[in-house]
Amino acid sequence: MVATALDLPAGSPGGSVELFLDLYTGNRPGIPAQAFMLAPEGAAPSLRAGLELLSVRGKCLDGPAFGRYVAELRAALRQAIDPSRIDVLHLQHLAFGATPALMRALPAHARIALVHGTDLLFAEGHRDQLRVLRETARASDAIVVPTHAMADRLLKLAPKTDHRKIVHIPWGIPDHLITSPPARTTSTPTSHLRLLYAGRLTPEKGGEALIKSLAPAQGIELSIAAPQSEYQSLAPLFRRAGIRARYLGWLRRPQLWKAFADHDLLVMPSTTLEAMGLVALEAQACGLPVLYQPVPGLNEALGASAAPTDFGRPGAVARDLQRLRTSSGVLPALRAAGLANARRYPLSATQAALHALGRQVLS
Structure with missing residues (x-):
């Protein structure tokens, strides 16, 4: 006990x-x-x-x-x-x-x-x-x-x-999420890539870096699942950057897992470290690929099963998003690699x- x-x-x-x-x-x-x-x-x-x-x-x-x-x-x-x-x-x-x-x-x-x-x-x-x-x-x-x-x-x-x-x-992550994840939507990204940010929006999670990196990006739609007060503190920055973010609320986990199934990419711009990044593993279990900043901990847990980028360089993020949106085989390959990675945990x-x-x- x-x-x-x-x-x-x-x-x-x-x-x-x-x-x-x-x-x-x-x-x-x-x-x-x-x-x-x-x-x-x-x-x-x-x-x-x-x-x-x-x-x-x-x-x-x-x-x-x-x-x-x-x-x-x-x-x-x-x-x-x-x-x-x-x-x-x-x-x-x-x-x-x-x-x-x-x-x-x-x-x-x-x-x-x-x-x-x-x-x-x-x-x-x-x-x-x-x-x-x-x-x-x-x-x-x-x-x-x-x-x-x-x-x-x-x-x-x-x-x-x-x-x-x-x-x-x-x-x-819960075993049942690995064995019986929510069914994914069949939509394939064409004109827009459906991005999801899920988690706290405290400074070490990289909210401001996310805003700066997405400002020059084209062909994206962003959803945010975060505590309301934290989202509201950053909402003016989203507006000034010209980013139309759809706020989903702070979702309970079953709701979040369903949201994973309705998006094309989870973004994780953490600036300092992540002990492991459980939200990324849960996303992978639900078939959602991950674009992430390779900080200590997160890099170890995800490695090549997800797409690393540098959220401190907006041009690099825009190019990576364009590649993910237009290259037909990249997202399916990341989805398969993510599923295999989630099963390890x-x-x-x-x-x-x-x-x-x-x-x-x-x-």
Whole structure:
């Protein structure tokens, strides 16, 4: 039995949240766990079976307030968890508040830390988060990285980390999406290439780079599936660039999978790194080719199964889009390569590997 916590409000968008819910919640979770997220302000969304909420406010990153936040999380976790029922801790992220809180709430339990990517990014920019990351790396019995690139980045931030603790376990996508994806539309791009951006529009995801790169492109139609507030903050830039973006809303995953089937290309302009890029793998499983910036993590997960480009060079992106639109065999070849790549990453394999690692650290 695992105890794990993600200090994000229930209902938050993002690949880390979806992976967390896939692994630990539901009527028949792949990994039996007491799984916690934060209670959101206002009305709580409908919860997945097995997810518990912590009514702790004041999430922050630095200073004395961060220490108080961690202490309150620790107290809430101690009250909610019977230590005798727990075998191992799964520490989601090496930084942020839930990780030190869970370690302090159950100090005698074995610990497996899971790198998600945002922990590395925030540790680079926040002194307290770097301290927590290094403490977590030192105190964990094993550290799981979904790509080798995340191990390289971690060792730059915490060079004293014992290399023998680091275990490569790729993240996975739901098995049923690989075996029974939504039916694709039969439309073949001719006059326009139907592009889809799906995900957060935070700076590291490359929203502004996407706008600049698509401004000179011809023969495209762009759809955006993102949190509303993030889309609205970039909408004026889309208008100034003359890009007519169709906003789809922030889609639940089954809706997003159907949207994949109605487009010709997923665009991923991430600027810094991706732990793995689960949305790209889900798109590939649904037969949607991917055009991506080959940043660490994403390059490893996709490689030659997708089309790399440089979203920092608008002319290069326009040329690549023109080639994809007009060359009859390119998109079908990418579609076939993407399907083969997605089949390498079933969620069941991730669950089995984490189970095996848990037995290992307990032995």
